[in-house]
Amino acid sequence: MLETLRKYVSGYVALSDEEFHLLADRIVVRNFDRREQLLGVGEVERYMNFVVQGLVRMYFYKGKTELITNIAKEGELVSSSASFLSATPSHYYIETLEPTILLSVTREDLDAVYQQSVRIERLGRLLTTQFVMQKEEWEHECMRLDTRERFTRFVERNPELVTRVPQKYLASYLNMKPETFSRMKNLVKKRPAINKSHVK
Amino acid sequence: MSNSVNAYTAALDHLHRYFARFEPLTKQEFDQFLPYIEVREFDKKCVVIRAGEVERHLNIVAWGLARKYLPVRGRELTIQLATEGHIIHSDLSFHYRTPSNCVIETIEPTVFFSITYENLQEAYDVFPKAERLGRLLLSDLFVKKDTRYFDQLRKDTRERFLDYVRTHPQMLQRVPQKYIASYLNIKPETFSRLKHLMRPGKR
Numbered sequence: 499m500l501e502t503l504r505k506y507v508s509g510y511v512a513l514s515d516e517e518f519h520l521l522a523d524r525i526v527v528r529n530f531d532r533r534e535q536l537l538g539v540g541e542v543e544r545y546m547n548f549v550v551q552g553l554v555r556m557y558f559y560k561g562k563t564e565l566i567t568n569i570a571k572e573g574e575l576v577s578s579s580a581s582f583l584s585a586t587p588s589h590y591y592i593e594t595l596e597p598t599i600l601l602s603v604t605r606e607d608l609d610a611v612y613q614q615s616v617r618i619e620r621l622g623r624l625l626t627t628q629f630v631m632q633k634e635e636w637e638h639e640c641m642r643l644d645t646r647e648r649f650t651r652f653v654e655r656n657p658e659l660v661t662r663v664p665q666k667y668l669a670s671y672l673n674m675k676p677e678t679f680s681r682m683k684n685l686v687k688k689r690p691a692i693n694k695s696h697v698k
Numbered sequence: 699m700s701n702s703v704n705a706y707t708a709a710l711d712h713l714h715r716y717f718a719r720f721e722p723l724t725k726q727e728f729d730q731f732l733p734y735i736e737v738r739e740f741d742k743k744c745v746v747i748r749a750g751e752v753e754r755h756l757n758i759v760a761w762g763l764a765r766k767y768l769p770v771r772g773r774e775l776t777i778q779l780a781t782e783g784h785i786i787h788s789d790l791s792f793h794y795r796t797p798s799n800c801v802i803e804t805i806e807p808t809v810f811f812s813i814t815y816e817n818l819q820e821a822y823d824v825f826p827k828a829e830r831l832g833r834l835l836l837s838d839l840f841v842k843k844d845t846r847y848f849d850q851l852r853k854d855t856r857e858r859f860l861d862y863v864r865t866h867p868q869m870l871q872r873v874p875q876k877y878i879a880s881y882l883n884i885k886p887e888t889f890s891r892l893k894h895l896m897r898p899g900k901r
Contacts, residue, residue: 560852567851580844583837589848616829620822623833627793630836633843634789638799641768641775 499527499550503601506548506573510624517615524607528600537592543581545602549574552598553662556590557670566671569595569663571656576600579629595663640673648672649682706737706809709760709782713811716783720834721827731825734817738810740764746802746810753791753798755812759784762808763872766800767880774801776880779873785839805873850883858882859892 500522507513513521528545530536530552537543539558547554554576556568567590570576581588582605612619639648652672653660659668660683669679714728738757740746747753749769757764759780766778766786777800780786791798792815813821822828849858862882863870869878879889 558848558852565851567847580841584841586841589844589852612830612833616826619829619833623822623829623836626833626836626840630840630843631790631793633840633847637777637847638768638790641777642770642799 499599499601500525502550502573503548507621511617511621513617513621517617520611520614521603521618524603524611525601526603528602530594530598530600532594532596532598534594534598535591536594537578537581537588537590539589539591540587541581542585543578543588544604545600546575546577546579546582546605546608547600547602549576550599550601552600553595553659554592554598554600555595555663555667555671556592558590564670565673566667569659569667569671571659571662575625583626595667645672645674645678646682646685649674649679650686653686705761709809709811712783713758713760717831717835720838721831723827723831727825727827731821731828734813734821736812736814738812740804740808740810742804742807744804744808746804747788747791747798747800749799749801750797751791752795753788754814755810756785756787756792756815756818757810757812759786760809760811762804763806764802764804764808764810765873765877766802768800774880776877779805779869779877779881781869781872785835805877855882855884855888856892856895859884859889860895863896 503522503525504513504518507518507521528547536547536554549570549572551572554570555566556570556576556578557564557566559565568576576592578588578590578592580586581590585605608622612622639651643651649672652668665679665683666676669676672679674682710732714723714725717723717728736755737760738755740762746757746764759782761782764780764786765776766780766788767774767776769775778784778786786802788798788800788802790796791800795815822832849861853861859882862878875889876886879886882889884892
């Protein structure tokens with residue numbers, strides 16, 4: 499299990515065995531059934547989680563409507579990051595969609611490891627940069643791309659999620675009506691050769 | 699604008715205090731960092747970076763006011779209005795070394811403390827405290843971005859307007875209304891209509 503994490507981390511910094519073990523020693527394995535709530539709105543996020551197996555969604559309610567802000571699968575990080583980083587109450591719920599195994603580390607433990615290794619601190623800095631960039635990119639995409647382009651881009655990047663995640667959740671994540679989502683899906687099915695010039 | 703030595707000293711002191719909020723930093727340590735910083739001055743309504751260029755600098759506003767926007771189908775969607783002490787740059791372009799989608803331009807005469815991508819990487823290698831400072835600055839940036847993102851999704855037009863004018867009263871004097879409206883994702887007409895809410899006794 500730790501090997502997948504190690505591989506992920508090596509995409510950011512090269513850690514020696516000793517350095518990786520400093521981190522690994524602090525990690526707890528957490529198992530969840532499907533449809534288990536990991537975090538509620540108003541709670542402070544204690545963990546940064548790496549998904550080894552399963553599927554997790556992050557959402558909040560606007561009135562009575564659920565708005566999904568993130569869907570994380572194997573090999574990705576998931577956490578109510580702003581809450582985790584600032585130790586303030588979470589704006590979001592986190593829930594599993596499938597039985598899920600997470601490798602988790604608390605903020606206190608992470609801070610302790612940062613003190614021990616400047617390379618792990620660099621990893622923290624690079625991952626935090628990545629969070630900022632993903633948020634920026636998502637904001638740009640929502641502004642620049644129309645519905646169809648957002649759909650196409652998402653499907654290209656996450657083909658397996660289309661079958662694993664209930665359609666209404668994907669629609670919510672892409673900020674479209676469920677009807678629009680299924681219309682898009684049929685359109686793409688009929689014309690499997692997606693015109694890539696649409697997506698910059 | 700009087701770009702006197704005093705003004706620069708004051709702005710650098712301010713920057714030092716800003717950094718020290720995240721990581722204790724002596725004056726000496728801060729001064730070691732100064733050779734990496736470049737001072738860049740722009741008149742008002744100057745383009746700092748165009749779409750298609752690769753962002754070379756991370757800028758911190760010493761004084762002045764700059765706007766970042768995304769050109770989309772003939773419209774300019776304002777993403778950020780940066781004042782004294784704020785970081786503004788085309789971040790995706792800076793980080794990934796790809797052409798910028800965004801444009802940054804000044805609204806007022808503006809002075810930036812800027813650091814190039816190469817200098818920043820070197821600073822991370824040279825200064826032991828830079829990693830922590832960088833990580834904590836970025837965490838703070840992320841939390842602010844997330845708050846804005848969440849507010850855009852959750853708050854209605856009226857709430858976005860009222861919360862913004864209450865927390866940024868001076869911006870209405872400094873920034874053309876259409877830019878603030880765009881930043882808040884409110885139609886200019888609606889924005890004008892909402893201004894009556896600002897009169898005393900109307901809240």
